[in-house]
Amino acid sequence: MDRHTVKEAFSDRIFNVVNYSLLFVVLIIAFYPIWFVIIASFSDPDAVSMGQVLFIPKGFNINGYKSILSYPYVFIGY
Numbered sequence: 029m030d031r032h033t034v035k036e037a038f039s040d041r042i043f044n045v046v047n048y049s050l051l052f053v054v055l056i057i058a059f060y061p062i063w064f065v066i067i068a069s070f071s072d073p074d075a076v077s078m079g080q081v082l083f084i085p086k087g088f089n090i091n092g093y094k095s096i097l098s099y100p101y102v103f104i105g106y
Contacts, residue, residue, distance in 0.1 A: 064081075067083070067085045069093070070088060074087075075087045
């Protein structure tokens with residue numbers, strides 16, 4: 029049994045590269061705000077307010093989580 033493969037045209041390759049590039053940009057635009065909230069929650073509040081936190085947490089701090097989890101009514105919601 030002979031299998032025939034269809035060769036992708038040059039215009040199709042260009043379309044795929046442009047399409048994947050645009051989808052990657054949209055992914056980054058959608059993902060970064062979620063990532064920033066996560067890293068800001070683990071960073072020092074002063075570093076966040078001064079704009080020093082962009083891609084990785086700075087001044088690791090979990091006091092916000094300690095404060096929230098010490099409040100007894102948080103677990104009622106779950």
